[in-house]
Amino acid sequence: MSRQLKLGAILTGVGTGQADWLSPEIPGDASVNIDWYREQARQAEAAKFDLVFIVDSPYITPDSAPHYLNRLEPLTLLSAIAGATSKIGLVATLTTSYTEPFNVARQFASLDLISKGRAGWNVVTTGLEGAAGNFGREEHIDHTERYRKAREHLEVVQGLWDSYEDDAFPRDKQHNRFLDPSRQHRLDHKGEFFSVTGPLNIARSRQGQPVIFQAGISESGRALAADFAEGIFAGVDNFEDAQAYYRDVKRRTAQAGRNPEHVVILPGIAPIIADTDEEARAIERHLHGELDLDKALVHLGRPFNYHDFKQYPLDAPFPELGDLGSNGYRGHAEHIKQVAREQQLTLRQAALRFATPFSHFVGSPQTVADEIERWFVEGASDGFNIRVTAPSEFKAFTERVLPLLRAKGLFREEYSHDTLRGHLGLPVVENRHTLARRVDAGLKIPA
Template identity: 45%
Template sequence: MSQTQMRLGAFLMGSGHHLAAWRHPKAPAGALDFAHFRRLAQTAERGLFDAIFFADNLALLGSPELASHTTHAEVLDPLMLLAALASATERIGLISTVSTAYNAPYLLARRFASLDHLSGGRAGWNLVTSATDQEAHNFGRERHFDHAERYAQAEEYIDVALGLWDSFADDAFLRDKASGRYFDPAKLHISDHQGEHYRVRGPLNQPRPPQGYPVLVQAGSSEPGKELAARTAQVVFTAQQTLQDAQAFYADLKGRLARYGREPDELKVMPGLSPVLGRTQAEAEDLYAELQDLIEPQLGLALLSGMAGGLDLSAYPLDGPLPELPPSNAMKSRQALFIELARRENLSIRQLYLKVAGARGHCTLVGGPRQIADHLEQWFTSGAADGFNIMPPLLPDGLDSFVDLVVPELQKRGLFRREYQGKTLREHLGLQRPGRR
């Protein structure tokens, strides 16, 4: 595919990304219906998206009282969901978040290899290191790993996974009935990893995945996160509020690749965008107002508190400024983004949670299809993005509208494909299949 065309991911979340989406009359109240997710995946494929993407947490986040006002208690295991969706789709990529902190490397490598085989080469792994003590409590720990420690683990973890995916040469499996030889043992490699954090002998009991490795995705924007992405990732999802910040992040990340022997086009930077879309500007603004009116103040505060190092913001005046925040062991780059946004726009606590409730710090844009397409084009053509992770605030309507209204506008401008050219996620993204290391 021409490098003048952008990539698009569909970041799918139950009822939608807006904090209050599930309360809207057009959203499904529940988030466990496979038919709902099948429809979303098929809509994204109809829109020729590169991939669908699911996030994950390994805990019920927030207090029981606060969580009872959200959909946090209905989160399907994304890898199981994508395995089911693989049989309901044909071309679209399938990206799942899985944490390095609380999953054994062998099991992760095996599951993603399985998904890649079952889908014909469409799997992608979004590497995260988890963020909360609540997740740690579910795995026998009092506290989550410190930020530096969990990124050191992740650096080693990904090398273990790559070694396991390289267990067999591409042509190792003979399946020769006449000779009785199933695979050539000379083409088997046992990595026998012995590291500081992991000891994994291998080999993986599966052939090499169709893509060589599943597409490696990363979402951290801290210094360790960016360095890990520069060394290993093919896609980076990032939260950026302004064109200038997005350009700076893009240049910074692409500038790190050379020291790992990589070319700039080997990594795709895809900022998140939550488009509140209407056929007209007025229609989009009406929808946005409807969603904003459904936000309960305690939930807005809880959203900010989760990014504030656990500081209880309910003790501060809602219409006062954001106080000084303690350093966070969770999402460091997102906390910095919230602080910068509040300071730059002189936002009160209430104004800040209203500003970020739609997409948790990702850019929210309210407008008609041409306005949304203008924004995407400007960022794409000015060195801020290789594509975008679209985060519909309300599902299924938000995805339907984007596919029916914005995609044709992008195609008309020559910025997006009119048909899939390949079959694998790597082919959609314009990435080479890697050889064994």
């Protein structure tokens, strides 16, 4: 089979759930322990995963999940992981709302060179309104404005990444010729949000540019993904919604004049694997039974800028929230409202429903492998992002499920590339200035 599953490992240290960190397998300092991260990344690479993914956000409260409270900055972390691995892709989250394009372009270009072409940027606009106070603002940037800013930010960053053509540095010591100035290009961008002269002071990597990822499910998020994303960490929680999202994003990508096959959609999942389906379901029920309702209510409030849900009756219908959440994680907030309304959930039911990671993949190794195959073959995903918590749970996936997927011909036995673009089947991005010169010369343009 030519089409292959793409797999990512989400490394979250002590965990984004309520009680992940209580596992005896997880060090209490895992989120700031570089040795823990390196070991998990090595395990993912040994299993031939495409990438490891580091989540991030610039705002916390005392009620934030343990991993959010004390964690390493993603690009610093991935630079350290780069030296401990050689093949696996390295993807970090960074906001466009509270960063400058020049710095972002330089940071990711550096990671791309350090890792020899394995970097990826998960572009977010920051849904937490409290982040504004950490960057000198009284109010969070409006949702619509955030996405306009994200578009311009991306255009500037990608323009800066093309500051140097691939042959810009002859490094000819005999003739004292380090740079070919004709292959260096200023950007001279002046837009609504940014004014950037350029050029960037770092060359391109073997993969041309870092891979652009995106995770939004709102209308604005989908539109941004159609124009820019090469990978999407989709937030869906059932097969039908995943199929609809997959079709919608691929359609939008084609309408934007891009090849839909050059966008890989990877929902995040947390498989529960046991010897039998019954045992796995029992584990799932046990995990749900141990949920702390107060913490579940806090977790429910995060997409609504940590709205206090404790003020409402637990067993009354999910409260009417109006536009609350529209300037935060809009897509996630609207999804919660919609599910609660359509399924007539009480507040208690909604809190428990959304307090746990998506665990649709529950059962024996064969059951989980078969469900992964169904999603992949029937157009619900191009692969998955697997949440890594306790090492034994990740080991159960890599040692018991992956062999079944390989037997189905769905996943690689060995790496055939050593760049992130190569793993994901994405083309190397040709420098725009080189491309323009080829067009001017009437030369054939690669597909």
